[in-house]
Amino acid sequence: MALEIERKFLVNDESYKKLALRKRHIIQGYLSRRKEATVRIRIMDDSARITVKSVTVNATRHEWEYPIPVDDAKEMLELCEGNIIEKTRWIILDSGMTWEIDEFHQPKSKPTVAEIELDNEDSAINLPSFIGMEVTGDPAYYNSNL
Numbered sequence: 001m002a003l004e005i006e007r008k009f010l011v012n013d014e015s016y017k018k019l020a021l022r023k024r025h026i027i028q029g030y031l032s033r034r035k036e037a038t039v040r041i042r043i044m045d046d047s048a049r050i051t052v053k054s055v056t057v058n059a060t061r062h063e064w065e066y067p068i069p070v071d072d073a074k075e076m077l078e079l080c081e082g083n084i085i086e087k088t089r090w091i092i093l094d095s096g097m098t099w100e101i102d103e104f105h106q107p108k109s110k111p112t113v114a115e116i117e118l119d120n121e122d123s124a125i126n127l128p129s130f131i132g133m134e135v136t137g138d139p140a141y142y143n144s145n146l
Helices: 070-077
Strands: 002-011 020-033 037-044 047-054 060-068 081-094 097-106 113-117 131-134
Touching: 020 070, 037 070, 047 070, 060 070
Parallel strands: none
Antiparallel strands: 002 060, 002 113, 002 131, 020 037, 020 081, 037 047, 047 060, 081 097, 097 113
């Protein structure tokens, strides 16, 4: 069983784009959006994964993720409840830490969010200039609630 320790922040501006090492195109949907566990289908560029995540406590949750065939993922996306999310993920390296910035295309009203995965909840982080308010643990910013 894997643990995901992640903090989330709103993004103030688009200066992160100039710092990006790479970007990835993502389409994802949710087969289950229960509070106790979500089941996500994601196509990222030319690969696909199914992910199960437990409820988040502070900044930590259990996460299980497995590769699946892209054609299967496309069929599963048709079964998803709620919105299908389309976004560009920008990968930034700052102060030796990897930031993932999600710029949403669908739904369009979603703000750009930065995430950083940590080894433990107390890990110190340096906030790049494009980072704004922290929204870790706020359900309004969970992708599964779109």
